[in-house]
Amino acid sequence: GDSVTQMEGPVTLSEEAFLTINCTYTATGYPSLFWYVQYPGEGLQLLLKATKADDKGSNKGFEATYRKETTSFHLEKGSVQVSDSAVYFCALSDLSGGNTPLVFGKGTRLSVIA
Amino acid sequence: NAGVTQTPKFQVLKTGQSMTLQCAQDMNHNSMYWYRQDPGMGLRLIYYSASEGTTDKGEVPNGYNVSRLNKREFSLRLESAAPSQTSVYFCASSEVPGGGYGYTFGSGTRLTVV
Numbered sequence A: 001g002d003s004v005t006q007m008e009g010p011v012t013l014s015e016e017a018f019l020t021i022n023c024t025y026t027a028t029g030y031p032s033l034f035w036y037v038q039y040p041g042e043g044l045q046l047l048l049k050a051t052k053a054d055d056k057g058s059n060k061g062f063e064a065t066y067r068k069e070t071t072s073f074h075l076e077k078g079s080v081q082v083s084d085s086a087v088y089f090c091a092l093s094d095l096s097g098g099n100t101p102l103v104f105g106k107g108t109r110l111s112v113i114a
Numbered sequence B: 001n002a003g004v005t006q007t008p009k010f011q012v013l014k015t016g017q018s019m020t021l022q023c024a025q026d027m028n029h030n031s032m033y034w035y036r037q038d039p040g041m042g043l044r045l046i047y048y049s050a051s052e053g054t055t056d057k058g059e060v061p062n063g064y065n066v067s068r069l070n071k072r073e074f075s076l077r078l079e080s081a082a083p084s085q086t087s088v089y090f091c092a093s094s095e096v097p098g099g100g101y102g103y104t105f106g107s108g109t110r111l112t113v114v
Helices: none
Strands: A003-006 A011-014 A019-021 A023-026 A032-038 A044-050 A056-059 A062-065 A075-077 A086-093 A108-113 B004-007 B010-013 B019-025 B031-038 B042-049 B064-068 B074-078 B087-094 B109-113
Touching (some): A003 A086, A011 A019, A023 A032, A023 A086, A044 A062, B004 B087, B019 B087, B031 B064, B031 B074, B042 B074
Parallel strands (some): A011 A108, B010 B109
Antiparallel strands (some): A003 A023, A044 A056, A086 A108, B004 B019, B031 B087, B064 B074, B087 B109
């Protein structure tokens, strides 16, 4: 079945450092890919998405490019801030499977220190 | 504000007690979902409803029941609570079955079973 694998955390960075969180997927069809962010004590929020190969999703300085050849959707940010401390989830939606829900990775906790 | 509303936000139950978690969305979404989130386990799907009148089991349905009361509301019931059900529960909704355009999440219910 479909699956998402994220790099394990926690990830700890200094403010203004470069961030990469790796995400790879397995899917039978042509999925849409998502990154969600969960701030402490809150629910998940959609951060960005890409619906087809080579698309780049971007939001709040974060970017991720849908790479079909490497089945990856890595999350990047050039300069992280303390306010970016959160848990990040990669997810896919494979509509070729019908009404199957989103498949989530296990999440990566990011801590940014001043 | 439009979104997904969950009640209650916090609850403590004794083992064997029953309770219902409520979820309502005002975005006219067709599909709704219940997840639980445990430390180190990411999100695990309990039940979902692809459309009004339908419900399906997810990854961890044992010990739970659901009701899609109408298009707006999707409740989760614990008939006889167990300590293993201590978790944070999230409800989500999406415009299309399978969440192809992403999910909107509620802020969660933190449940403790003693």
